[in-house]
Amino acid sequence: MATAQPLVVADEGTVFEEIRRVAAVVGCEFDHATDLATARGRWTRAPLVVVDEDAAIADRPALPTRESVVLVCKGAPGLETWRRAAALGARRVLSLPDDEADLTGAFADVTEAPAEHPGPxxxxxxxxxxxxxxxxxxxxxxxxxxxxxxxxxxxxxxxxxxxxxxxxxxxxxxxxxxxxxxxxxxxxxxxxxxxxxxxxxxxxxxxxxxxxxxxxxxxxxxxxxxxxxxxxxxxxxxxxxxxxxxxxxxxxxxxxxxxxxxxxxxxxxxxxxxxxxxxxxxxxxxxxxxxxxxxxxxxxxxxxxxxxxxxxxxxxxxxxxxxxxxxxxxxxxxxxxxxxxxxxxxxxxxxxx
Missing domain, CATH: 3.40.50.300 (P-loop containing nucleotide triphosphate hydrolases)
Known part of the structure; x- marks a missing residue:
């Protein structure tokens, strides 16, 4: 059985291209949905869900509560951004490009599980x-x-x-x-x-x-x-x-x-x-x-x-x-x-x- 890929929810555009570039740094392939409605069937199966803030603005379908949801925004997140994150169940909000390293780490955690025993x-x-x-x-x-x-x-x-x-x-x-x-x-x-x-x-x-x-x-x-x-x-x-x-x-x-x-x-x-x-x-x-x-x-x-x-x-x-x-x-x-x-x-x- 193939391992589930991370899910990126974002319309084609600048933010999606930045997310794709960051994922490529750690060799992470991901599943893509342009909006939350399209993502619904894959929402719980993905080990990580990354959502562009613009995709969270539209009417949201009822989505199951889950861990490992990240909301990505451009520039410093405001109060409305955090409200959208809370509605999605996202515990992390990452701003691009400032938080690129954190997003890289999130993709790497999924792509490269740590070895059972660290090397010397x-x-x-x-x-x-x-x-x-x-x-x-x-x-x-x-x-x-x-x-x-x-x-x-x-x-x-x-x-x-x-x-x-x-x-x-x-x-x-x-x-x-x-x-x-x-x-x-x-x-x-x-x-x-x-x-x-x-x-x-x-x-x-x-x-x-x-x-x-x-x-x-x-x-x-x-x-x-x-x-x-x-x-x-x-x-x-x-x-x-x-x-x-x-x-x-x-x-x-x-x-x-x-x-x-x-x-x-x-x-x-x-x-x-x-x-x-x-x-x-x-x-x-x-x-x-x-x-x-x-x-x-x-x-x-x-x-x-x-x-x-x-x-x-x-x-x-x-x-x-x-x-x-x-x-x-x-x-x-x-x-x-x-x-x-x-x-x-x-x-x-x-x-x-």
Whole structure:
């Protein structure tokens, strides 16, 4: 049996076109009636009814009382608008264009029911530049996507584009400079517009143009979580405003820190910036260990637990340069990715139990 569509009651005209445009943003198809009399037979079956105020002015047939009725008007609603809303049983009155985001959300709630369990959000940041955080973020996203849908989000506009190491620089699809968000994000529409590595969608920064704003990043990460995806974010060390916005949403922030004293001091500064926005951190020690100094001892200088070591891997380095990004199943990179995912998922397993 086909799922009932939302019902829009509006005569052809400007308001109807605006409603249709808003519905298209979240990929919502709807049933259309030009007046309330025509809508009567479909009034109770639709999961949402959106009524143009002009359609409510005419003589109203006796309509059953129901939930999820929205009255749409142009400009600020007056007393008469609220009277018409009350007569229809509409508990919400939305003014266009000011309340476009709310109308987008109403259509999205019908089109995209939330996943039974929200997805986790994990963010990666280097203790210093070149620590390997972007490579580990990509590996974790690829590994996570093997079992549950994931989304890889590039948050670093100065990183050269996360599509490059994945071999997606020539793949069709939108990058951050081309992404236009209006109100709430439709995950199916967004995913369909992005380049993918296998089944993994990647929202990458471009080689030119602007990077994501804090608001845009928050909207995408929240939408991915709501859809039940594992959202993997590669954070910027420079753009701390956008980094803080993602950190506030992350269930776990992983600092990738080379086993060097200076790198640890740099990572300590990164931690001090992030601690006001997040509570759960982990360390991955990268690079070659220094003689006589264990990675665990170096990581202990920072405080958060060390969950993995990431030793250099010649084969991975070669494939990164060629844009193929091989993930050997038994190599250090894959092992680190699995260890990080186990750390991420541990609280979710505990909550489910």
């Amino acid at each position: 959000v994990i963010a990666f940041i280097g203790g210093r530049g070149g620590a390997g955080a972007s490579v580990l973020a990509a590996a974790v996203a690829v590994e996570a996507d093997r079992s549950t849908p994931a989304l890889l989000v590039d948050c670093d506009p100065l990183g050269g584009g996360l599509d490059l190491p994945l071999g997606l620089e020539h793949a069709e699809g939108l990058r951050w400079p081309e992404v236009r968000l209006s109100g709430r994000v439709s995950v199916p529409s967004l995913i369909a517009s992005l380049p993918t590595r296998g089944t993994l969608p990647v929202l990458s920064c471009g080689r030119d143009g602007e990077g994501p704003t804090p608001r845009a990043l928050s909207a995408v990460v929240t939408a991915g979580r709501r859809a039940g995806r594992t959202v993997v974010c590669d954070l910027a060390r420079q753009a701390m405003e956008t980094t803080a916005a993602v950190a506030a949403l992350a269930d776990l922030i992983v600092l990738v820190v080379p086993v060097e004293f200076r790198a640890c001091m740099a990572a300590q500064q990164v931690l001090s910036h992030l601690r006001p926005h997040a509570t759960r951190f982990a360390i991955v020690a990268s690079g070659h260990p220094v003689d006589g100094v264990s990675p665990a001892r170096t990581a202990a200088l920072l405080g958060p637990p060390m969950v993995a070591e990431l030793r250099p891997e010649r084969r991975v380095a070669a494939t990164l340069e060629s844009g193929e990004f091989a993930l050997p199943p038994k190599g250090p990179l894959a092992a680190a990715a699995r260890a990080v995912l186990a750390e991420l998922r541990a609280p979710f397993v505990a909550q489910a139990a």
